[in-house]
Amino acid sequence: MLETNAKKNTIKNIVFDFGDIFIDLDKLASMRLIHKEFPEFTLNQDIINTNNEYEKGIISTTNFIESYKKSLPNISDERLKEIWNAIILKIPTHRLAFIEELSQKGNYELFLLSNTNELHIEQVIKNNGLKSYHRFKNCFNKFYLSHEIKFRKPNRDIFEFVLNDNNITPGETLFIDDTLEHINTAKQMGFHTWNLIPGKEDITELFSKDYPFKD
Incomplete structure (x- = not known):
């Protein structure tokens, strides 16, 4: 499900969740x-x-x-x-290729914002290999992991941290997450939002969505 900010400001920044957006998870x-x-x-x-x-x-x-x-x-x-x-699986190659191409084009500021922890990140690296992990990480202007920045979604303070740290505004920012609670906080703050449904949608479909992207 997608929703856009009422002001229809042009999107200049994209903030991505990690789990079930890029990396597959077995949450149960x-x-x-x-x-x-x-x-x-x-x-x-x-x-x-x-x-x-x-x-x-x-x-x-x-x-x-x-x-x-x-x-x-x-x-x-x-x-x-x-x-x-056991929850942690792999980053499919088509998603890694997607974010690498988007990063190389340089049309948007790209951010990762993930609720995660030390053990899970160690497993991400083990499952995907250090080289692939760095390829993925290097696609983003900033790579925010909750256990490193001491904030977590869905609290407002983690979104305020990202906005202030990069001098960006929610009206020019798209936030993508598979958890509705996280989406609701961002929406209340004025972000454009996409509540991606894993198994039904894929991040590679991003530019088929009706958002006010830059020409």
Whole structure:
């Protein structure tokens, strides 16, 4: 689903999410594996808070693992990492080619804005190779990972950080994400938005959408 800013300002900047926009994810993989080994496990508010703190870089990987082990008795650190990282798949070559071509044309300022964490980024590099990861990263003017900048979506402060850090305005910026909650915050702030639906839409279809792109 796509929506455009009411002012119809020309888009000069594009802010992309990462997961299920460029890299494929299996979002249910970790819970499937946990429940296979620990059927009684429940995702309570304390665990959700731990996940959010880890995404914001507030707690270290070591503290994150120790926190989970309280709910998963006798699990090894390595097995926990395997389960946690099972969500991460690969960046399809057609999407890498798309963002490389868009970057090379130089018509837009390109930004990546991802809720992620240290372990997941390590797995991204492992699955895709360091060379491909750097090819991807180098396509963007700025590459914002939540655990590095200490903000996370859908909070307004992460969008304000990107705007202020680059001296850009929401009315000239398109934000693309597969999570409606994130889209809603951006929309309220005046961004153009595309709530991309994984499996039904692909980022390579971007310029077939009815946005006020530059000629």
